[in-house]
Amino acid sequence: MHDEIFIGLLGRRNQGKSALMNLLTGQQVSIVSDTPGTTTDPVKKSMEVFGLGRCVWIDTAGWDDEGGVGFQRVERSRRTLNLLQAAVVLFSHNGFGEAEQEICGALAQKRVPFVLLHNKRDEEPLSDALKADLARRYPDCPIVDFSTVQAAADTDDPAAPLIAALKTLLGAAHAAPRPVLEGLIQAGDLVLLVTPIDAEAPKDRLILPQVQISRQCLDLHAGCLLCQPEELPQMLQRLNAPPRLVITDSQAFKEVHAMLPAEQPLTSFSICLARQKGPFDAYLQGTPHIARLQDGDRLLLLESCTHQINCHDIGRVKLPNLLRQRTGKQLQFEFVSGLNPLPDAPDRYAMVIQCGGCMVTGKQLEQRLTPFIDAGVPVSNYGMALAYLQGIFDRAVAPFRKG
Numbered sequence: 001m002h003d004e005i006f007i008g009l010l011g012r013r014n015q016g017k018s019a020l021m022n023l024l025t026g027q028q029v030s031i032v033s034d035t036p037g038t039t040t041d042p043v044k045k046s047m048e049v050f051g052l053g054r055c056v057w058i059d060t061a062g063w064d065d066e067g068g069v070g071f072q073r074v075e076r077s078r079r080t081l082n083l084l085q086a087a088v089v090l091f092s093h094n095g096f097g098e099a100e101q102e103i104c105g106a107l108a109q110k111r112v113p114f115v116l117l118h119n120k121r122d123e124e125p126l127s128d129a130l131k132a133d134l135a136r137r138y139p140d141c142p143i144v145d146f147s148t149v150q151a152a153a154d155t156d157d158p159a160a161p162l163i164a165a166l167k168t169l170l171g172a173a174h175a176a177p178r179p180v181l182e183g184l185i186q187a188g189d190l191v192l193l194v195t196p197i198d199a200e201a202p203k204d205r206l207i208l209p210q211v212q213i214s215r216q217c218l219d220l221h222a223g224c225l226l227c228q229p230e231e232l233p234q235m236l237q238r239l240n241a242p243p244r245l246v247i248t249d250s251q252a253f254k255e256v257h258a259m260l261p262a263e264q265p266l267t268s269f270s271i272c273l274a275r276q277k278g279p280f281d282a283y284l285q286g287t288p289h290i291a292r293l294q295d296g297d298r299l300l301l302l303e304s305c306t307h308q309i310n311c312h313d314i315g316r317v318k319l320p321n322l323l324r325q326r327t328g329k330q331l332q333f334e335f336v337s338g339l340n341p342l343p344d345a346p347d348r349y350a351m352v353i354q355c356g357g358c359m360v361t362g363k364q365l366e367q368r369l370t371p372f373i374d375a376g377v378p379v380s381n382y383g384m385a386l387a388y389l390q391g392i393f394d395r396a397v398a399p400f401r402k403g
Contacts, residue, residue, distance in 0.1 A: 191243060286351070289380075
């Protein structure tokens with residue numbers, strides 16, 4: 001369950017970002033042209049990088065683009081910063097000016113580490129004076145003098161200097177996240193996963209959290225059984241001993257809770273994900289705020305994936321209906337899908353509820369929720385909110401309070 005590493009290529013127009021993107025991926029992913037402003041929307045490409053893991057390279061529009069459409073391109077590039085775990089800031093011909101400083105400042109504000117890459121070395125090498133000045137101003141940033149033209153002729157490992165710099169930059173900062181089930185189960189334990197196959201289940205496959213938890217059971221050398229909610233009683237009867245832990249889809253919390261003995265540890269896939277890469281303590285503190293909601297309160301629901309909306313939709317239909325029903329209040333709801341921009345003025349919301357976040361990285365989740373937490377807005381996640389609304393919040397989080 002290691003997050004992908006999102007790495008942005010940033011800089012002014014015509015600094016070689018797109019050529020570098022193609023070099024890194026070994027494919028013609030981005031259009032390369034001498035015409036300024038060729039790259040419009042960010043271009044993404046996922047690939048495995050030895051020593052780093054699965055990386056997503058993002059080629060962006062020039063930071064100095066102009067005009068009405070150009071300013072929109074720059075805004076898209078700025079929004080990309082919310083996705084990144086690392087960045088490469090490109091400049092050339094020893095030109096490190098206001099735009100580059102602005103990019104570096106924006107990255108520092110977002111706490112995104114970056115490499116300074118002086119490109120087009122074949123035309124003009126990086127001067128010793130500028131390198132010394134940059135080393136003084138950005139002491140934690142590797143500085144690489146590079147040429148995509150020369151590197152392209154290296155059939156062995158053309159991007160080696162940059163990849164080495166990124167490895168140095170990231171280091172332990174991108175260590176594998178804590179395994180969700182660490183401390184909760186041991187080798188030889190049995191985990192029972194309750195996985196409804198309903199109208200929201202993807203065709204012919206499991207949803208990502210179910211796959212991730214199953215894999216973690218294997219990694220921890222624990223047994224893993226899967227069943228649907230209606231099969232749970234029969235499954236329990238067949239076992240010689242109760243499972244160490246039962247993990248259910250949050251939508252089946254109520255019926256699974258009713259089927260299990262009170263002493264049986266129970267939680268949900270969504271809460272497991274919250275423990276791994278969400279602000280878990282903030283969720284624990286924020287979820288009980290549901291009981292204090294008032295008429296007219298505005299709630300923001302963040303769903304980090306994109307899917308077809310139907311009458312069974314948990315975030316847009318089931319959770320809002322249950323919130324209105326259980327609180328008895330006239331509540332207003334707003335929704336943001338995927339990684340779309342967040343609304344301004346976070347303090348206008350009485351509460352924010354985030355999905356499990358299986359499709360985003362921990363860094364991206366942090367960037368989305370931090371403005372609300374800083375503004376004192378209570379936050380929760382789908383699993384915790386559903387557990388609270390059904391009166392089983394303490395039971396659902398109990399395994400993690402012990403872990």
